[in-house]
Amino acid sequence: MKATVTWQPSEEGLEFNGAMDNGRTLSLDGNGNGLSPMESVLISVGACSSVDVVEIMRKSRQDMHGCYCELSAERAESAPRKFTEIHAHFVVVGNDINEKQLARAVQLSTEKYCSVMLMLTGNVNITTSFEVKSS
Known part of the structure; x- marks a missing residue:
């Protein structure tokens, strides 16, 4: 996997375009405009974690109609202003969702499968929670 990040000169001066070697792109902005x-x-x-949760719940044959993850984070007060805390709250919408299966899916994602969370482990305190909503 390779990527290139290119500065986009402008008056505000902190806009960047990221491009993957497969052609996918993402614009990022250090000015607060994007x-x-x-x-x-x-x-x-x-x-990343939601992908895992959805895949695990599907394999468990859960009747899911929706899934979203609400995130909150705290950052250090001074530079480098890295994340110190992240909380991920998963909400699964469906019929007769087994909460034990959902707890297992969230745990497996957090501890085994989510590469983004695992990259941050040891540097950021990551917590999770979940809820089920009937559809």
Whole structure:
């Protein structure tokens, strides 16, 4: 996997385009006008872990109709302003969802499968919770 991040000169001066070697792109902005690099990391935590949760729940034959992950994070007060805490709250929408299966899916994602969370382990206190909503 390879990527290139290219500065986009402008008056504000902190816009960047990221391009993967497969052609996919992402725009990031250090000015606060668009998605910041740290915001993209937080979203990546939720997306990566949600992929795992959905796949595990599907394999468990759960009648899911929706899944979303609400994230909150705290950052250090001074530079480098890295994340110190991240909480991921998973909400699964469906019929007769087995909460033990969902707890297992969240745990497996957090401890075994989510590469983004696992990359941060040891540097960021990551906690999770979940709830089921009937559809």
